[in-house]
C-alpha cells in the first residue's frame with residue numbers, strides 16, 4: 293500500500309472544512325473527519341467531501357457491544373469512506389463484528405480499511421495502572437491490543453510513530469501503523485508531546501501520517517501539505 297498523508301480536518305463546521313478544501317486545486321488530499329465535524333455536519337458532510345473526490349478516514353472510534361458496532365459499521369461502510377476505526381479496548385469479538393459490519397454495508401465485496409486505537413496518547417502509565425487497573429508498562433498493553441486487533445482481522449492501529457516499530461514487531465510488517473503527532477522541529481508543538489517529523493515517521497515505518505495544524509493552520513496550507521508529502525511519501 294502506498295504511503296499517504298492524511299489531513300486532520302478538525303474544523304467546527306461543514307462550511308469551514310469546505311472552504312479549506314477549496315484551496316486544493318491540483319490535488320485531492322486524503323482527509324480525516326473526526327467527531328466534532330461529524331457531529332456538526334452528519335453523514336451529509338461525509339458525502340459532500342466524498343463527491344469532491346477525496347478519500348476519507350472517518351475517525352469516530354467506535355466502542356460498544358459487538359452487535360451495536362456491527363450495525364453501526366454497516367452504515368459507515370455504506371457512506372463509501374476509505375478508513376474507519378474502533379477502540380481495541382472493546383475486545384476481539386467487537387473488532388470482528390466491526391469487520392463483518394463493514395463487509396455487510398457494501399454489495400461489491402469491498403470494505404473500508406479498519407484500524408484500532410490501542411491506548412490513547414493522553415493515557416499515562418499512572419492512569420493505566422491506578423485508574424484502569426491495568427498493570428505494567430503502556431507499551432506491553434499497546435502490543436497486546438495490537439495483537440488482538442490483528443487476530444480480529446483489522447488492518448492496523450493508530451499509534452505514535454515512536455510505537456510503530458513495536459506494533460510491526462508484534463503483528464508483522466504488513467500490519468499498518470497510522471500515526472499522528474507529526475511536527476517539524478522548527479514549528480510549534482501545540483499540545484502534542486511525543487512528536488516526529490514526516491521524514492522520521494517514514495524512516496520509523498509509519499504507513500500513513502495524520503497531520504492537522506501543521507497544515508490547517510499554516511499560512512499556506514497547500515505548500516505545507518506538499519512539503520509533508522514530499523518528505524513522507526518520497
Ligand code: C5P
Pocket residue numbers: 300302326412413414450451452472473474482484502503504505506
Ligand atoms: O493538529 P494535529 O496534527 O495535532 O492533529 C492530530 C490529529 O490526530 C487530531 O485530529 C487528533 O485528534 C488525532 N490524534 C492524535 N493522537 C492520537 C490519536 C488521534 O493526535 N493518539
